[in-house]
Amino acid sequence: MKRILLIDDSMIQRRTLNMLLQNNYETLMAPSGLEGIKIAKKEQPDLILLDYDMPIMSGKETFRKLQNEDETKDIPVIFLTGVDDREDVEAVLKCRPQGYLLKPVEQDRLLKTIQKILLD
Amino acid sequence: MPEGMIQKKEQGVIERGLLLFYFIFSAALTVVAVENGWSIWMALLVDGGWLFALILHCANIQTYIFRAYAMTCLLQISAIIWSICTGSFSMTVPVLSMLAITLVFYGIPEIAYITVGVSLFLVVYHLLIQHTVDLSSKNKVFQLVLEIGSVFFIQHITYILNKKRLEGVERQRKTIASLQAAERSKDDFMANVSHEIRTPINTICGMSEILLREELEDQVRADVFSIQTAGRNLQSIVSDVLDFTEMQSGKITLVEEYYNIASTINDVINMSMARKSAKQIDLIVDCDAGIPSGLIGDEQKIRRVIMNLVNNALKFTVEGCVSIIINARKTDYGINLIVRVKDTGIGMKKESMEKLFTNFNQVDTRRNRQKEGIGLGLAISQALVETMGGFITVSSEYGKGSEVQFVVPQKVEDPAPIASVWDREGVNIAIYVDMERYDRPEVREAYTQVIFHMITQLKVKSHICQNLEELKRRAERENFTHIFISIEEYEEDKDYFDAISEEAKVITIIERFNDMRISNPRIQRLYKPFFILPIVMILNDEKMVRGIDANYDYQGGFIAPETNVLVVDDNLMNIRVLEGLLQPYKIKVAIATSGAEALEKIEGMGYDAVFMDHMMPEMDGIETLQRIRQKQGNYFRKLPVVAVTANAVGGMREVFLNEGFQDFIAKPIEVSVLERVLKRILPQEKLHSVSKHTEASVTEEEPPEGQDSSPRYTDLPPESFNEEMGIKYCGSLDNYIEILQLSSIQGQEERERIEEFYKERDWKNYGTLVHALKSTMISIGVEKLSAMAKELELAAKRGDEEYVLEHHAQMAAEYERILQLLQESRTVHPQFGKEALDGPEQLGEEALDKAAQEFKA
Known part of the structure; x- marks a missing residue:
C-alpha cells in the first residue's frame, strides 16, 4: 500500500483526512512543518498532503524546504488550502505543487487526485 | 479491365468506326482490283476479312483487346495483299500510314508493334525480294528513304500519342478513385464528428432551457435567451451539415x-x-x-x-x-x-x-x-x-x-x-384593426387575407370596422361578444375600451415586448403572430392565464411524482441536462455513470424506466440492456429502457428497437419528444394530468427549507448542523460522528485560545485560529459559524481591526452555542449524554479529560 504523509496543524483536519484515506492508503501524520520534513526524510512517503495555512512554518516554507532537500524533492506534494481568495490561490499555484485541493475536501475528489498523481 | 483502358462506352464507337473504315478500304480495293483486272481472289480475301471482322464484332467474340488485335491483323494482311497486288512500295506507303493512324483509335499502343513489323516486312519484300524499288537515281533513293522514313515516323508518333493518351486516362482514373476514397472517409469522419458535436450542443441548449425556467433578472434572461438562440442556430446548422452528408449517401x-x-x-x-x-x-x-x-x-x-x-x-x-x-x-x-x-x-x-x-x-x-x-x-x-x-x-x-x-x-x-367554434350562434365578433399603419401594401393584403380566411372558415357573425366611430355605433346596436383590436386602437380611446370590456371580451393583438402598455387585466392579450388556434380558444372561452399566445407553456400536461427514473450516462453534463428536463414532471431521478453502476442500481427493482446513453466506455448501452434483460424476473424483462444517443443517423431508431429498447431519443433532446416518450413508457396510473392553464391540482408537497425531509442520523438540530455536508466531507456517518466528538472535545480549548488572541489584539494568530475554525466547522456542516469565521479571518488578514472588534462577540456566542449543542447531544456523547441530563458539569469534564488524553496525538 502506498504511504501518504499528512502535514497539518489541526488535529481535526488530520483526523478527517486520515479517515478519508485509511481504506486505501497507509497514513503518516505530522502536526507541523518541521516535524513533517523530519518524517518525510526518514519515512520516504509516496505522497505528501500539505496544509498551506499553518502558523510558525507555513505550508509554503515547508514546501520550499522539501524541494531543497535531495531526499524529499521528488516526493509529490498536494497543497490543501482553505483560502478561496484568488490571490492566495495564485500564490499556492506559484509554488508549483503537484496538485492542490480546497478545504474542505470531498473524499471522491481527494482520492481521484491522489490516484492520478501517484500514477504519473 | 487492365490499367489505362478506354472506357467501355467508347469501345463500341471505336470498333464500329474501324469497321466502317475497313469496309471503305476493302470496297475501294475491290473496285481498284476489278478496274485493274487483278486476280479477284485477292480482293475477295480482303472482303472476307472484313466480313470476319464484322462477325467478331457483332457476336461480341472474346474481348475488345482480342478483337482489336484481330482487326489489326486483318487490316495488315489487307495492306500486304494491296502491296502485292500493286507491286509498288510507294503505293503501299499511304496505305500503311492510314492504317497506322486509324488503328490509334483502339487505344492500344502495342498494336504499333504489328504495324511496324508488317511495314518492315514490306520494305524487305519490296527492296530485297521483289526488287520493285527503283534505285536508279539519287532522287529515287531519296524518295525511297522519305517513304520509309515517313511510314516509321508516323507509326512511332502514333505509338507515343497513344501511350500518352492512355497515361492521361489512367491519371484520371486514379484521381477519381482517390476523390471517392476521400469522400468516403469524409463520410466516416462526419458520422464520428456527429456525436462529438451534438453532445456539447445538447448541453448548451438543454442548460439554457433549464436556466430560463429560473427566476432571472430581465437582462440576465435576455442574455440566456441569446445563448439559447445561438445554441439552436448552431444546432440547426450542424443538423443541416450532417443531414446533407447523410443525404449524399442516400440515407x-x-x-x-x-x-x-x-x-x-x-x-x-x-x-x-x-x-x-x-x-x-x-x-x-x-x-x-x-x-x-x-x-x-x-x-x-x-x-x-x-x-x-x-x-x-x-x-x-x-x-x-x-x-x-x-x-x-x-x-x-x-x-x-x-x-x-x-x-x-x-x-x-x-x-x-x-x-x-x-x-x-x-x-x-x-x-x-x-x-x-x-x-x-x-x-x-x-x-x-x-x-x-x-x-x-x-x-x-x-x-x-x-x-x-x-x-x-x-x-x-x-x-x-384542429379548430372549430363550439357555439357559433352565440358569437358576434367586431374587428377593428387599422391597416393603414402598415406602409407596405403586401403586409396589409396579407393581414386582410388572414382575417378574411379565418372569418369565412369559422362561419361566425363578424363585422369589420374601419374606424372608431363605426365600431362605437355598431357596438351600441349589436351585442358583440368579442372585440378584436390592436394596441394602437386601444390607446386611441382607452376609457371606452376599458368600459366596454365589462360587457364584451376585448382582445388586443400585441407584440410581446409591448405587453406593459396594457394595465387593465380584463383586457385579453393576444400575442403576435396570432393565428386561428388561439383565436378559436378565445372564442370558445377556454380558460386562459394572462396572455394567450401561440407559445408553448414549455412543458405541461402531466406530472408524475410517484415515478422513479434512472438516467445512465458517462457524461455528467448530459445527466444534468436530462435531470433538469425531467424536473418539471416531478419525476424522481437517480443517476448512474456507467453500465456497471446502472446494473447494480437496477438490481433494486425500484425504477419505472431507464434512460440509457448509447455511447459509453467499457459497457455500452446495448450491452447493458442485454445484461438487464438476462436477469431473472419479469421486472427485468419488462423494464422500459429508452436509448439516448447523439448518433442520430437515419435508421437508428429501428436498430435500437430491434435491440430491445422501448424507444429512442436523439441528442440534443427536444422537450416535445421527451414528453411523448414519457407519456408512452411511464405507467399510466402514475401520470397525473395538469391543465396547462390552471393551477396544478396534484402537487407534491414541497419539503420545507432545511433538512426536514431527509432522515436524521444525529440528534443535532438541522438548522445548525448540515448532516449531509458533514457526512460528505468526513466520508461516512461514523467518521462524521467521530469528528463531531473531536470538535466537541477540542472546541472549548480552541474557543478560549481564540478569545485570548482577541484580547491581546494578536491578529496574526487570531486569524490563523479563526481560519482553522472555519475549516473545521464547514467539515461538520456548521455553515453559519463557518461563514462568520471566514469573514473574521479575511478581516484579520487585511488588518481590518474595526470589523473584527465589531463582529467577534457574535461569532464567539455562536461558537459557544454550537459547543453546547454538541455537548448535549447523545449521538456525539452517548455515554455522557444521559448523564449530561442528570449531572452535566462534573462528569462532563472528567470524561472530557479522559477522552482528550485518548485523542491527543
Whole structure:
C-alpha cells in the first residue's frame, strides 16, 4: 500500500483526512512543518498532503524546504488550502505543487487526485 | 479491365468506326482490283476479312483487346495483299500510314508493334525480294528513304500519342478513385464528428432551457435567451451539415408517426419568432381551420422543411412580412398538406432560380456574405420533401419577394378539424384593426387575407370596422361578444375600451415586448403572430392565464411524482441536462455513470424506466440492456429502457428497437419528444394530468427549507448542523460522528485560545485560529459559524481591526452555542449524554479529560 504523509496543524483536519484515506492508503501524520520534513526524510512517503495555512512554518516554507532537500524533492506534494481568495490561490499555484485541493475536501475528489498523481 | 483502358462506352464507337473504315478500304480495293483486272481472289480475301471482322464484332467474340488485335491483323494482311497486288512500295506507303493512324483509335499502343513489323516486312519484300524499288537515281533513293522514313515516323508518333493518351486516362482514373476514397472517409469522419458535436450542443441548449425556467433578472434572461438562440442556430446548422452528408449517401429514412399539426405550427412559430428577433418584419400565419388534427407522417421532417423555408425568408427580407400559409386538400389517401412561405424580400432573378436547388448555393453569395447560414436549406428541403413523396416549387420576383410552396401527402388518423367554434350562434365578433399603419401594401393584403380566411372558415357573425366611430355605433346596436383590436386602437380611446370590456371580451393583438402598455387585466392579450388556434380558444372561452399566445407553456400536461427514473450516462453534463428536463414532471431521478453502476442500481427493482446513453466506455448501452434483460424476473424483462444517443443517423431508431429498447431519443433532446416518450413508457396510473392553464391540482408537497425531509442520523438540530455536508466531507456517518466528538472535545480549548488572541489584539494568530475554525466547522456542516469565521479571518488578514472588534462577540456566542449543542447531544456523547441530563458539569469534564488524553496525538 502506498504511504501518504499528512502535514497539518489541526488535529481535526488530520483526523478527517486520515479517515478519508485509511481504506486505501497507509497514513503518516505530522502536526507541523518541521516535524513533517523530519518524517518525510526518514519515512520516504509516496505522497505528501500539505496544509498551506499553518502558523510558525507555513505550508509554503515547508514546501520550499522539501524541494531543497535531495531526499524529499521528488516526493509529490498536494497543497490543501482553505483560502478561496484568488490571490492566495495564485500564490499556492506559484509554488508549483503537484496538485492542490480546497478545504474542505470531498473524499471522491481527494482520492481521484491522489490516484492520478501517484500514477504519473 | 487492365490499367489505362478506354472506357467501355467508347469501345463500341471505336470498333464500329474501324469497321466502317475497313469496309471503305476493302470496297475501294475491290473496285481498284476489278478496274485493274487483278486476280479477284485477292480482293475477295480482303472482303472476307472484313466480313470476319464484322462477325467478331457483332457476336461480341472474346474481348475488345482480342478483337482489336484481330482487326489489326486483318487490316495488315489487307495492306500486304494491296502491296502485292500493286507491286509498288510507294503505293503501299499511304496505305500503311492510314492504317497506322486509324488503328490509334483502339487505344492500344502495342498494336504499333504489328504495324511496324508488317511495314518492315514490306520494305524487305519490296527492296530485297521483289526488287520493285527503283534505285536508279539519287532522287529515287531519296524518295525511297522519305517513304520509309515517313511510314516509321508516323507509326512511332502514333505509338507515343497513344501511350500518352492512355497515361492521361489512367491519371484520371486514379484521381477519381482517390476523390471517392476521400469522400468516403469524409463520410466516416462526419458520422464520428456527429456525436462529438451534438453532445456539447445538447448541453448548451438543454442548460439554457433549464436556466430560463429560473427566476432571472430581465437582462440576465435576455442574455440566456441569446445563448439559447445561438445554441439552436448552431444546432440547426450542424443538423443541416450532417443531414446533407447523410443525404449524399442516400440515407434518409422516413418515419411514420401520429402527430398533431397544431403543435408543429406552434413550434414553428416559436422558432420563427426567435429567429426574427429585432427585425421589423411581421410574421403572419394563415392556417386552414379544417386541417385534420391527427395526421400520420414524418413530423420532424415537415417541421424541418418549414423552418428551412421560413429561415430563408427571414434571411432575405429586411422589412415587410413573412407569411406561412398552410392548407389541406382532401384526397383518397388522406390529405395533401400544402405549405406556402411568402416573403417581401429581395427576391431572385430567373437565372438564379434555376441554380437554387443545387447544393451549397445562395443567390448573390458575394454580396450577401453577411447573411448567416450555409445555403443548404433549399437543397435539403427538396430532398426531404421528395422523399416524403411530395414536390417543391418556387416563384419569385426580383426586388419584390419570393414564394416557396411544397406539397406532401399525409395520412389522416383523426379527421376532427384542429379548430372549430363550439357555439357559433352565440358569437358576434367586431374587428377593428387599422391597416393603414402598415406602409407596405403586401403586409396589409396579407393581414386582410388572414382575417378574411379565418372569418369565412369559422362561419361566425363578424363585422369589420374601419374606424372608431363605426365600431362605437355598431357596438351600441349589436351585442358583440368579442372585440378584436390592436394596441394602437386601444390607446386611441382607452376609457371606452376599458368600459366596454365589462360587457364584451376585448382582445388586443400585441407584440410581446409591448405587453406593459396594457394595465387593465380584463383586457385579453393576444400575442403576435396570432393565428386561428388561439383565436378559436378565445372564442370558445377556454380558460386562459394572462396572455394567450401561440407559445408553448414549455412543458405541461402531466406530472408524475410517484415515478422513479434512472438516467445512465458517462457524461455528467448530459445527466444534468436530462435531470433538469425531467424536473418539471416531478419525476424522481437517480443517476448512474456507467453500465456497471446502472446494473447494480437496477438490481433494486425500484425504477419505472431507464434512460440509457448509447455511447459509453467499457459497457455500452446495448450491452447493458442485454445484461438487464438476462436477469431473472419479469421486472427485468419488462423494464422500459429508452436509448439516448447523439448518433442520430437515419435508421437508428429501428436498430435500437430491434435491440430491445422501448424507444429512442436523439441528442440534443427536444422537450416535445421527451414528453411523448414519457407519456408512452411511464405507467399510466402514475401520470397525473395538469391543465396547462390552471393551477396544478396534484402537487407534491414541497419539503420545507432545511433538512426536514431527509432522515436524521444525529440528534443535532438541522438548522445548525448540515448532516449531509458533514457526512460528505468526513466520508461516512461514523467518521462524521467521530469528528463531531473531536470538535466537541477540542472546541472549548480552541474557543478560549481564540478569545485570548482577541484580547491581546494578536491578529496574526487570531486569524490563523479563526481560519482553522472555519475549516473545521464547514467539515461538520456548521455553515453559519463557518461563514462568520471566514469573514473574521479575511478581516484579520487585511488588518481590518474595526470589523473584527465589531463582529467577534457574535461569532464567539455562536461558537459557544454550537459547543453546547454538541455537548448535549447523545449521538456525539452517548455515554455522557444521559448523564449530561442528570449531572452535566462534573462528569462532563472528567470524561472530557479522559477522552482528550485518548485523542491527543
